[in-house]
Amino acid sequence: MTGNNLKNSIVRICKDSGFSLVKFSKPEILKSEKSYLENWIKDKKNATMKWMENNIEKRVNPFLVMNDVKSIISLALLYDTPVLHSDDSNLPRISRYAWGKRDYHKIIKSKLKQICKDIELLSPEIKTKFYVDDGPMMDKVWAVRSGIGWMGKNTNVINPDLGSYFFLSEILINMELEYDEPIEDMCKNCRLCLVECPTGALYDEYKLDANLCISYQTIENRGEIPDDLNLNGWIFGCDICQEVCPYNSKGVFTDENLFFPREELTNKSFDDLLNYTEKDFNETFSGTPVKRTKYTGWIRNLKKAKSEINKN
Numbered sequence: 001m002t003g004n005n006l007k008n009s010i011v012r013i014c015k016d017s018g019f020s021l022v023k024f025s026k027p028e029i030l031k032s033e034k035s036y037l038e039n040w041i042k043d044k045k046n047a048t049m050k051w052m053e054n055n056i057e058k059r060v061n062p063f064l065v066m067n068d069v070k071s072i073i074s075l076a077l078l079y080d081t082p083v084l085h086s087d088d089s090n091l092p093r094i095s096r097y098a099w100g101k102r103d104y105h106k107i108i109k110s111k112l113k114q115i116c117k118d119i120e121l122l123s124p125e126i127k128t129k130f131y132v133d134d135g136p137m138m139d140k141v142w143a144v145r146s147g148i149g150w151m152g153k154n155t156n157v158i159n160p161d162l163g164s165y166f167f168l169s170e171i172l173i174n175m176e177l178e179y180d181e182p183i184e185d186m187c188k189n190c191r192l193c194l195v196e197c198p199t200g201a202l203y204d205e206y207k208l209d210a211n212l213c214i215s216y217q218t219i220e221n222r223g224e225i226p227d228d229l230n231l232n233g234w235i236f237g238c239d240i241c242q243e244v245c246p247y248n249s250k251g252v253f254t255d256e257n258l259f260f261p262r263e264e265l266t267n268k269s270f271d272d273l274l275n276y277t278e279k280d281f282n283e284t285f286s287g288t289p290v291k292r293t294k295y296t297g298w299i300r301n302l303k304k305a306k307s308e309i310n311k312n
């Protein structure tokens with residue numbers, strides 16, 4: 001099979017499995033990204049996410065992940081649905097990526113496992129390896145290099161037609177395939193995300209301080225949330241800097257039923273959710289992203305967000 005035929009076959013396999021975008025980039029050691037990442041960590045912008053300080057060499061060097069990698073395939077899987085959060089600001093909000101019935105890591109890993117099997121069947125010399133989110137790969141960097149989208153000022157990867165409500169993943173492959181080109185940054189003079197981020201976490205264009213980010217505080221922080229950081233009703237994750245982005249108003253949605261919000265969470269009050277026992281919490285959120293905050297984080301987030309609403 002020639003390079004182009006192989007690339008087309010791979011794109012078809014990935015698209016048949018539900019991925020909207022499949023783009024290819026050249027594996028390289030990430031030099032400027034490494035120094036940006038190191039400075040970001042030195043400035044403690046990673047807050048308590050200590051794991052980001054580990055394996056830096058591996059995260060910026062795809063050859064340490066797969067020594068004979070020749071192409072990196074970036075994939076985007078849409079997760080937004082036409083369902084909107086209630087406009088009642090007295091109700092707690094869970095971010096769109098997490099309110100569904102199953103954790104995206106599980107959904108995507110099972111798709112990628114099958115895709116890699118199918119790709120390896122195309123020729124006996126092909127070897128692949130896949131990652132989504134929790135591996136030693138910088139998902140956004142490879143997505144930008146392959147032209148999936150540009151790095152937005154809100155630090156999410158944005159595609160001009162699809163917006164930014166998609167998960168990113170990669171397949172590393174030992175075959176040289178035609179690389180795609182990065183695309184233009186279309187943020188231009190817009191600064192809506194910086195203006196609307198309620199906590200100042202986007203402290204400059206393309207720069208995020210996790211300490212101030214509601215998403216970090218409600219998902220990753222295992223300790224106390226600073227008193228003066230208002231959660232604005234969000235109890236798990238935060239979508240504000242994507243909701244205000246003009247590229248997310250095109251009505252492009254997933255057809256994956258598992259990403260649609262769970263009925264038992266729709267229009268529930270703070271008190272309804274505070275009534276969950278640890279057992280209820282574990283049963284309700286088993287196999288979903290919300291489980292990550294654990295019961296103590298769940299109750300902490302709910303109590304804090306409720307008290308802030310009561311003060312307003």
Ligand code: B12
Binds near residue numbers: 154
């Ligand atoms: C850590 C992490 C977080 C942290 C930090 C977020 C962040 N902006 O980095 C927290 C917990 C806050 C977070 C929140 C969210 N996350 Co998150 N997160 C990650 C994770 C695991 C690593 C990202 C990372 O390395 N950050 C470190 C910083 C330094 O990197 P960076 O901002 O990307 O910058 C790099 C380059 O762009 C470049 N760069 C950027 N600016 C500049 C400037 C210069 C001058 C140079 C030279 C280079 C450079 O260098 C940097 C690398 O060194 C990735 C998964 C992965 N494995 O990559 C998911 C990931 C980024 N998250 C994702 C999502 C969906 C979210 C949320 C939307 C979830 C939610 N609704 O609450 C929010 C969005 C918040 C936001 N505005 O970014 C998706 C994004 C998909 C997309 N379309 O872009 C990812 C890719 C997960 C996935 N596999 O789909 N996340």
Ligand code: SF4
Binds near residue numbers: 201
């Ligand atoms: S996720 Fe929320 S808090 Fe974090 S940068 Fe975006 S708007 Fe700000």
Ligand code: SF4
Binds near residue numbers: 152192244
């Ligand atoms: S809101 Fe505007 S500045 Fe922010 S990411 Fe979207 S287009 Fe870029």
